[in-house]
Structures are given as C-alpha cells and as structure tokens.
Amino acid sequence: MTGYALAHLRKAPVHADVLEYLERIDATLAPFAGRFIVHGGAIEVLEGDWPGDLVVIEFPDLARARAWYHSNDYQKIKPLRTRHLTGEVILVEGVAAGHDSSEIAANIRGGGAVR
Template structure:
C-alpha cells in the first residue's frame, strides 16, 4: 500500500547547506521509488495555523519509506536540513483506492467504538 513521508518545516533564512540538501535528496529517493508529491508549494490554511512549508513524498509502501529514511545516503544529508530548518517529519500509510469512510465508521460502530 502506498505510503508517504510528510514534513512540516518552519520558514527560515535560506542557507547554503539547505540548497545542497535540495540538490542531493532526489538521488536518495530513487532507489526506494520515492517521488515528491508536494514540495514547498503555498499552503492555503482553512482551519488553524500552519507556520511553514509542507513536503510530501510518495513511496510504493511503508517499508520502502522507512528504508529510505534510514538509508545511509539520506542520513548523510539529513543534517544539512536539520541544522537550519526546524520541523516535524512523519511516515504514514495511505488507504486503498476504494476506501470508504462511512464503511469505516460502520465497522467502528460494530466493534463497539460508539
């Protein structure tokens, strides 16, 4: 099942190391089938506050996403970002193409969730 790496990165002055990170990250993704879905595009905030940028990287599965993040190639460049950009990074599995939230709610009700 498709998985995603999401990063919520706070705005900061651009640093040469961040540019180097941007130049090198693509090569770390390719062996794991990773590709950018969202990469710093303007965010339209509809509820709450969203200070910073959003990055979404798609992977064929959660195992591949984990392997990419833990890879020596990515770990080598990660400090180029983390020294200059604060934020959160998560991995999450997507849903099947036929996902239905009403069916999900019904299953939760049947299981006694409410």
C-alpha cells in the same frame, strides 16, 4: 499500500546547507522509487494555523519509505536540513483504491478499533 513521508517545516532563512540538501535529496529517493508530490507549494489555510511549508514524498509502500529515511545516503544529508530547519517528519500509509470512510465509522460503531 502506498507510503508517504510528510514534513511540516518551519520557515527559516535560506542557508547553504539547505541548498545542498535540496541538490542531493533526489538521488537518495531514486533507489526506493520515491517522488515528490508536494514540495513547498502555495498553501491555503482553511482552518487553524499552518506556519511553514509542507513536503510530501510518495513511495510504492511504507516499507520503502522507511528504508529510504533510514538509508545511509539519506542519513548523510539529513543534518544539512535538521541543523537549520525545524518541524515534524512522519511516515504514513495511504489508503487502498475505493477507500470508504463510512466503513471506519461502522467499525467504530461496532466496537472496533479506531484506525
């Protein structure tokens, strides 16, 4: 199952550390087959409030997403971002091809767990 790293980052003034982070992050993704699928593109807010930018990085599976985040190479550059940008970062598993949301509803109706 595909894994994703998502970051909701608040806007902040551009800093040299953040530019260095951007210059170096791609090299940390390569060993884990990670690739940006969203990287701060235009956002159209349809409901609620969305202060900041969205970043989505796709990995072949959640294990590789986790391994990338905890890798020495990524941990070395992470402070370049975290010292200057606030926000949330999560890892999440994708869904299989043919995913059917009604199956979740049926499971819940049958007393199953919400997932």
